[in-house]
Amino acid sequence: AQKVTQAQTEISVVEKEDVTLDCVYETRDTTYYLFWYKQPPSGELVFLIRRNSFDEQNEISGRYSWNFQKSTSSFNFTITASQVVDSAVYFCALSEEGYTGGFKTIFGAGTRLFVKA
């Protein structure tokens, strides 16, 4: 069965600290997609990154970086030099393609990040 675990419920850091959000997933499929979304206080889901299961290359985008390790089924997200505006709930998610070409996404419980000035 598919499952996404975000063990950290809440994290509190001081501005400019680095912070890593953990994500561990379970799936039986060999082809799947992993995502990170940000949900700011305004409520919308902001897409951050998508990773295909066949591409283990890590990615860096500005202050954000992602570490995808298939061997440990982990897809961790690091924010470098955190800022107050990074305060939000962050969701890790997993999608597998259904036989109709559609994708059902399974979300983790989310990690609430507080960045204090």
Next chain:
Amino acid sequence: EAGVTQFPSHSVIEKGQTVTLRCDPISGHDNLYWYRRVMGKEIKFLLHFVKESKQDESGMPNNRFLAERTGGTYSTLKVQPAELEDSGVYFCASSQDLRDRGLRGYEQYFGPGTRLTVT
């Protein structure tokens, strides 16, 4: 290109009342999904439409929830009667089916969500 839109953005109703949420997917997207996040818990899948057909409704919590997608365009999610535990944010998403082009459509585009408050 317009993204997924949802209406209303926020709805406040009393317990026992009825509310209808609307989702307009991206034009040309056959797949439409409803998700919700209630009580600060994880975002959970509710159901999946392929065009006008319900492909998977395994996540619908109970028979107070009714989803429709007449004509395979926009979708509505009706809650009748609403209960306090229905309060949360309801998200809609859509995706393309690219199998006929030999591609795998792997992007779900999420709408901004409808925040439902039941008092």
